[in-house]
Amino acid sequence: MSTTHCERNIPAEEPRTGTVLTTALGGRRRWAVLLVLLFAQFVLAIDLTIMDIALPGISTQLHPSSEQQLWIVDVYSLVLAGLLVAASSLSDRIGRKRTFLSGALVFCIGSALVLAARSAPGVIGVRAVMGVAAALIMPTTISAVRNIFLDAVEWVVAVAAWSIVGGAGMAVGPVLGGFLVERFSWHSAFLVNIPLMGLVLVAGIAVLPEIKVVKKGPWDPAAAVLSLLGMVLTVRALKHIAAGDEAPAPRLLLTLALALSAGIALLALFVRRCLRAAEPLLEVRLFADRTFTGGILAAFGSMFALASMLFLLSQWMQLVNGFSPLRSGVLLLPAVLSGILSGATAPALARLLGARRVMAGGIAVAGLALLLLFLLRGALGYPLVAVVMALVGLGMGSLAVGSAALMGATPPEKASSGAAFEEIAYDLGNVLGVAVLGSIASITYRLGLDADSLAEAGVDAGLAAQASQSYAAAVSIAREHGLDELASRATASFNGSVVLTSAVGGLITVIVAVLVHRLVPRGLDLQSDE
Incomplete structure (x- = not known):
């Protein structure tokens, strides 16, 4: 496929395949566009973490099975990951502004549909619609930033801001979700998206430029x-x-x-x-660049560690400790606040220590933090959990550096493919962190809570079988029937599943850190124009 440099104005002659068509933007307009894109990223980040707070309320009211709970959390990211390729490719052809605004509108509609959800499958369907919307929004944000900010210094600043805003949204999500769920209902965790994304929609219509990439062949x-x-x-x-x-x-x-x-x-x-293909739906050849591949792995490893931690610890706080949703949201802040700090300082650290060390080192810190939860499992309590969360958050600085590295290695005319791969890495990290480790936690919990031994302790066999399916079910049954022995054994089994699963997640994350260190070139300069 032939490619050309990024054009700052729409050319009068017939453009060649791969030419980026957009309008010239002044300095103020560029930064105004960035603000709109960042706010959209902020809203999506809020939605990503707010579900961890809303899930216990959904479980209490709708009584989803263990698998349905995983689907409620994961279907959003699953649909998002599945549609990212098609959405990013279409954005090249129909325009990034049009794709972005369509996603914002669908996101608002999907959030409103929660009012019609009367069962767990209904909530899963709502999250699927929102996943479709996110697939239209996410790749257009970072690819548009890549096409608008061509200066290397401005590009690194813009990407760092993108990472910081994402961390800020994750910080606000648990607190906002806890406040809303505690005072209203779990539905409010969805409905809050409507005014926020509505503002993005209005501002986007006003300031976003249209960006297209010339494609001669048909869409595949x-x-x-x-x-x-x-x-x-x-x-x-x-x-x-x-x-x-x-x-x-x-x-x-x-x-x-x-x-x-x-x-x-x-x-x-x-x-x-x-x-x-001459004009592939996704530019797979980007993986020939070691910097790009290392950046993708950094994105995956960071999100894998963060998603694993949030999924396990948010339930540990509310179900084991009985914390309110709002208090749980506040207590999750060490992770995301330290993530904001590390995201803001990561570019400077990359200049001082080297991008490779910051990318691999950040992921390694997150992985070792998860291992710490297992090694000190005898002291399991909030002080230890807070330290682990803060260390995982510090490791998130690799997100900013990894994003700058992989998108910097992506030619402007292939920005949509680079953005799609990055978002797929984020979402696969999130999905696999919850699905794989959530599955391990579920199996470990069931193995630790033996129905036969509960029956010998005087717990009805039918109730024991129900309690072994999920910790939420065990707590509910124990409270309803006054079964203290069941509550005690279920809590011990759940705590054991949390620390063992943390060890598995930590080992996987450390392995990813080693791979990133081996892939990324030693002398990588994020602010190089080359």
């Missing part, structure tokens, strides 16, 4: 279907372990193997199709 719907089905089947297979149904183990393993095999095969076909 077959590749889009391959990417969607491959992503959905792969992640669905990972979730299947957490289903908690009573199917025989061989049947479960066969289902998992078939789904995983089909998903991986479809993704392999998608990659093959992209490599052979």
